[in-house]
Amino acid sequence: MSLIAQTPKPPYYAVIFTSTQTDELEGYAEMAARMETLAKEQPGYLGFEAARNDIGIAVSYWRDLESIRLWKADVEHMTAQSAGRERWYSEYVTRICLVERDYAFSDNKS
Amino acid sequence: MSLIAQTPKPPYYAVIFTSTQTDELEGYAEMAARMETLAKEQPGYLGFEAARNDIGIAVSYWRDLESIRLWKADVEHMTAQSAGRERWYSEYVTRICLVERDYAFSDNKS
Numbered sequence: 627m628s629l630i631a632q633t634p635k636p637p638y639y640a641v642i643f644t645s646t647q648t649d650e651l652e653g654y655a656e657m658a659a660r661m662e663t664l665a666k667e668q669p670g671y672l673g674f675e676a677a678r679n680d681i682g683i684a685v686s687y688w689r690d691l692e693s694i695r696l697w698k699a700d701v702e703h704m705t706a707q708s709a710g711r712e713r714w715y716s717e718y719v720t721r722i723c724l725v726e727r728d729y730a731f732s733d734n735k736s
Numbered sequence: 737m738s739l740i741a742q743t744p745k746p747p748y749y750a751v752i753f754t755s756t757q758t759d760e761l762e763g764y765a766e767m768a769a770r771m772e773t774l775a776k777e778q779p780g781y782l783g784f785e786a787a788r789n790d791i792g793i794a795v796s797y798w799r800d801l802e803s804i805r806l807w808k809a810d811v812e813h814m815t816a817q818s819a820g821r822e823r824w825y826s827e828y829v830t831r832i833c834l835v836e837r838d839y840a841f842s843d844n845k846s
Contacts, residue, residue: 629756629790629791630754630755630756630791630827630828630829631754631829633829633831636831640750640752640831640833642750642752642795642835644740644741644785644795645740646739646740675754675791675793676789676793677787677788677789677790677791677792677793678787678789679786679787679788679789680739680787681739681740681785681787682787683785683786683787683793683795685752685754685793685795711841711843715841715843716842716843717740717840717841717842717843718740718840718841719740719741719743719838719839719840719841720838720839720840721743721746721750721835721837721838722835722836722837722838723750723752723833723834723835723836724833724834724836725752725831725832725833726832726833726834727831727832728829728830728831728832729829729830730827730828730829730830731821731825731827731828731829732826732827733821733825733826733827
């Protein structure tokens, strides 16, 4: 199974969430795992990718803006967003993007 | 200085490059650093963010599609892209995205 999200043919939407964290990460990993599980159950969810070093980048993919709006307004997600601002994130930027084109490369050399 | 890209008011473009690597990473770090330097010199370059764990996510931000086209066709960059397919990447997806909206959070709690 690939860790790279298997998204449909464009157009679709991406939400790029770039963040830096505080030193207070108690409860963070559990919340992040729960939000990933919950996101997958939302209508219009297409995929998810994440990595973190000095900054964290999490990209979720969605069918349309309405799917993103509903996920943003989910009650449990709103509680997590609030906790993120209170405790875990020192800074973040969320970018709502229309994916116009994509292209893939895959090789069996490794 | 923030590690999160300081981008202008939307609309602008994002290129999301998600990849998995091979075990052959000789020369990769030098190439990646050189490409980051070179990208910054391109017309229309707006910013860059990257992180890697199991997958790598690199997001570059651009003024318009023409800037992205020119960067993709840069001769030194094309050589690096070719080396990436030959040696460093087992799989990747590139997504060209129109950033329609963004919002930021910043806190001094940490």
